[in-house]
Amino acid sequence: xxxxxxxxxxxxxxxxxxxxxxxxxxxxxxxxxxxxxxxxxxxxxxxxxxxxxxxxxxxxxxxxxxxxxxxxxxxxxxxxxxxxxxxxxxxxxxxxxxxxxxxxxxxxxxxxxxxxxxxxxxxxxxxxxxxxxxxxxxxxxxxxxxxxxxxxxxxxxxxx
Numbered sequence: 001x002x003x004x005x006x007x008x009x010x011x012x013x014x015x016x017x018x019x020x021x022x023x024x025x026x027x028x029x030x031x032x033x034x035x036x037x038x039x040x041x042x043x044x045x046x047x048x049x050x051x052x053x054x055x056x057x058x059x060x061x062x063x064x065x066x067x068x069x070x071x072x073x074x075x076x077x078x079x080x081x082x083x084x085x086x087x088x089x090x091x092x093x094x095x096x097x098x099x100x101x102x103x104x105x106x107x108x109x110x111x112x113x114x115x116x117x118x119x120x121x122x123x124x125x126x127x128x129x130x131x132x133x134x135x136x137x138x139x140x141x142x143x144x145x146x147x148x149x150x151x152x153x154x155x156x157x158x159x160x
């Protein structure tokens with residue numbers, strides 16, 4: 001599966017930003033320090049997040065970034081797609097030329113996995129991730145099991 005550090009760091013930075021929500025704009029230097037992510041890398045990611053209207057920038061003294069949308073309306077898929085991160089488990093990048101310019105025999109399997117992953121990441125919200133992290137920081141039991149966000153038809157049970 002091709003989910004690189006770009007997507008992972010974007011989600012991490014957005015969760016960090018969400019955890020600071022209500023405290024005013026947050027600088028990338030603060031996120032960089034807390035999350036151990038390169039400041040220049042964050043600048044690239046936040047440029048893309050701003051263009052996709054997921055964050056707003058505030059200039060001047062006391063400036064930084066803040067969320068542009070309600071956390072409950074931002075999915076993990078939204079964040080990953082905003083930074084141009086492909087969610088693709090196929091060998092061919094979805095071009096169906098995996099084997100000698102033709103679709104390989106397992107292409108449909110990997111394409112369906114892509115759909116499942118995207119569907120799952122599309123229902124996990126930034127708010128859920130922030131709430132879980134805040135609960136952990138406060139020593140409270142985890143708010144909910146992430147598997148519960150999947151529609152029942154998506155969960156499979158294995159029987160012997």
